[in-house]
Amino acid sequence: MLFNSYIFILIFLPMTVIIFYRIGSVMGQQAAILWLVLASFLFYAWWNPAYLLLLIGSMSLNYWIGRGLTIHADQQSISVRRKALLVLGVFSNLIILGYFKYANFFVDNANLIFEQSYHLETIVLPLAISFFTFQQIAYLVDTYRGITHEHNFSHYCLFVIFFPQLIAGPVVQHKEMLPQFLDNSIYRFAHDRIAVGLSIFFIGLFKKVVIADSIALYSTPMFDGAHQGATISFFPAWGGALSYTFQLYFDFSGYSDMAVGLAYLFGIRLPLNFYSPYKATSIIEFWKLWHITLSRFLRDYLYIPLGGNRKGPSRRMTNLLITMLLGGLWHGAGWTFVIWGALHGLYLILNHLWRVFYCFLTGGTEQQVCCGQYIARFITFLAVVVAWVFFRADSLDTAIEIVKAMTGANGIILPQGYLDYFNQLFSLGNVLQSIGWRFELNVGYFGGINQILLLTLLLIIVWFLPNTYQILGKYSPAIDSTSVSKFANASSVIQWQPRPVVALAFSLLFFVIIFKMDSTSEFLYFQF
Numbered sequence: 001m002l003f004n005s006y007i008f009i010l011i012f013l014p015m016t017v018i019i020f021y022r023i024g025s026v027m028g029q030q031a032a033i034l035w036l037v038l039a040s041f042l043f044y045a046w047w048n049p050a051y052l053l054l055l056i057g058s059m060s061l062n063y064w065i066g067r068g069l070t071i072h073a074d075q076q077s078i079s080v081r082r083k084a085l086l087v088l089g090v091f092s093n094l095i096i097l098g099y100f101k102y103a104n105f106f107v108d109n110a111n112l113i114f115e116q117s118y119h120l121e122t123i124v125l126p127l128a129i130s131f132f133t134f135q136q137i138a139y140l141v142d143t144y145r146g147i148t149h150e151h152n153f154s155h156y157c158l159f160v161i162f163f164p165q166l167i168a169g170p171v172v173q174h175k176e177m178l179p180q181f182l183d184n185s186i187y188r189f190a191h192d193r194i195a196v197g198l199s200i201f202f203i204g205l206f207k208k209v210v211i212a213d214s215i216a217l218y219s220t221p222m223f224d225g226a227h228q229g230a231t232i233s234f235f236p237a238w239g240g241a242l243s244y245t246f247q248l249y250f251d252f253s254g255y256s257d258m259a260v261g262l263a264y265l266f267g268i269r270l271p272l273n274f275y276s277p278y279k280a281t282s283i284i285e286f287w288k289l290w291h292i293t294l295s296r297f298l299r300d301y302l303y304i305p306l307g308g309n310r311k312g313p314s315r316r317m318t319n320l321l322i323t324m325l326l327g328g329l330w331h332g333a334g335w336t337f338v339i340w341g342a343l344h345g346l347y348l349i350l351n352h353l354w355r356v357f358y359c360f361l362t363g364g365t366e367q368q369v370c371c372g373q374y375i376a377r378f379i380t381f382l383a384v385v386v387a388w389v390f391f392r393a394d395s396l397d398t399a400i401e402i403v404k405a406m407t408g409a410n411g412i413i414l415p416q417g418y419l420d421y422f423n424q425l426f427s428l429g430n431v432l433q434s435i436g437w438r439f440e441l442n443v444g445y446f447g448g449i450n451q452i453l454l455l456t457l458l459l460i461i462v463w464f465l466p467n468t469y470q471i472l473g474k475y476s477p478a479i480d481s482t483s484v485s486k487f488a489n490a491s492s493v494i495q496w497q498p499r500p501v502v503a504l505a506f507s508l509l510f511f512v513i514i515f516k517m518d519s520t521s522e523f524l525y526f527q528f
Contacts, residue, residue, distance in 0.1 A: 003204075003205070004209055004521070020032055024187030033158055033181060036163075059132075065092075065140060094133075097133045102329075103120055103123055132161075138297060138301060147175055148174045164270065167526060185267065186267025190267070194265060196496070197264035197265035199261070199472065200468055204255065204259075206513055207257065209513050211254075215247045216247045221240075223398070227398045232402060232410060237405035241385055245385050246458045248524055275467060278463065283348055283380060283383065284352070299323075303323045321342070324341045325342055328340045328344070332527070340388075347387075386403065411436070413437070414439050
């Protein structure tokens with residue numbers, strides 16, 4: 001079931017919310033929790049009922065191991081048993097994830113290396129397996145460390161399967177969710193909670209349905225054409241790459257908003273997962289603003305255990321590269337994702353080296369003038385765009401061809417109609433022709449001025465307008481787990497207010513979205 005589907009918006013969501021508060025007021029906390037668990041099971045089973053058994057089995061196994069880690073927590077004589085339980089739990093989760101997500105990838109590459117022809121039937125990737133696997137690994141590690149103590153099975157089920165965050169995150173931690181489930185105030189209906197939650201949900205829905213799905217009409221044809229062997233020139237390559245850059249931004253930002261808004265309807269605050277990452281002035285900041293909870297997981301459960309920055313600069317750089325390589329592989333079983341992760345690992349290494357050099361030159365300060373901030377933002381944005389080409393491309397060869405086209409290797413071509421227009425500007429068209437630009441009747445995969453204007457508008461939105469959490473900041477709808485206010489201005493002149501005119505505006509927004517939903521498209525992060 002998709003957040004951007006009629007069945008979810010008009011039937012599942014209102015019924016779930018109404019029954020939740022009705023049960024909570026009449027039968028109490030535990031009954032309301034059980035209702036949310038059942039509703040979340042239905043939400044997941046709507047996609048493929050068979051894989052619901054896999055999810056239930058995974059939850060049962062991890063709950064059992066977590067109980068074992070807790071029971072033996074104070075018994076020093078069996079610390080070896082606790083460690084063995086933890087290894088068993090982590091290994092079991094990784095085996096399940098590895099089979100469903102990477103078995104075909106490893107077999108195909110083994111065939112290439114050893115010149116064999118082993119065949120493995122295509123394995124359908126269970127929805128959300130990457131997210132609930134990481135979530136449960138974090139639960140086991142936190143239990144082993146003594147951070148997690150309470151182990152009620154229904155609470156654990158809700159922690160894993162809570163439908164607003166189940167499919168594409170955020171990757172939540174048990175310690176930040178359980179206290180909220182135990183707060184009796186969330187089971188009492190509150191008008192302001194519903195108003196704020198629906199507003200955030202509608203903002204996210206607008207981003208997905210109206211913006212992301214619209215810009216996809218420019219990005220998808222270019223990448224598909226390149227994969228099929230079409231020659232891509234400079235402007236179509238950049239237009240397609242930038243279109244996908246914004247498509248992914250508004251698609252994932254939209255999902256993250258919808259998840260937060262849906263959870264808030266039930267009085268639950270999810271951790272912040274997306275906070276204007278294209279405003280970042282460095283790759284280090286980018287990863288503190290994009291998919292925040294995944295970055296947190298990779299830092300706490302991979303980078304720091306590897307040694308973090310505690311064992312010298314060389315080891316730090318190695319740990320960064322390993323972390324980002326595995327982070328790339330987590331997104332998908334393909335060399336394009338590995339290269340994408342490697343690129344960001346190299347970006348981070350260069351970023352850290354630059355900071356050391358810059359502080360040396362300036363006497364220990366990282367302060368930049370306003371112009372320097374915008375230059376840094378622009379360079380960071382370009383680096384991210386190039387990396388997204390590998391993230392999106394269907395093959396490594398396709399990605400390389402698109403990047404080559406972005407450098408002008410396949411020529412710079414514009415529609416024929418632009419020649420006369422440019423010649424009206426001091427014969428600019430003739431000048432461009434003299435340096436190798438071409439003007440042709442048909443420039444494939446390039447939307448012309450309409451695409452340029454749309455991309456410009458979207459760039460202005462992501463660089464200069466406030467985000468959802470700045471607009472509704474005073475209601476604290478999400479848990480700020482990384483103090484993003486350090487990296488982006490947390491204030492906004494535009495503030496959401498519970499007023500009739502605001503209600504009218506969001507009602508109109510809702511109807512625009514409903515009529516726009518003529519076809520339902522999956523969120524891009526569903527494939528991960």
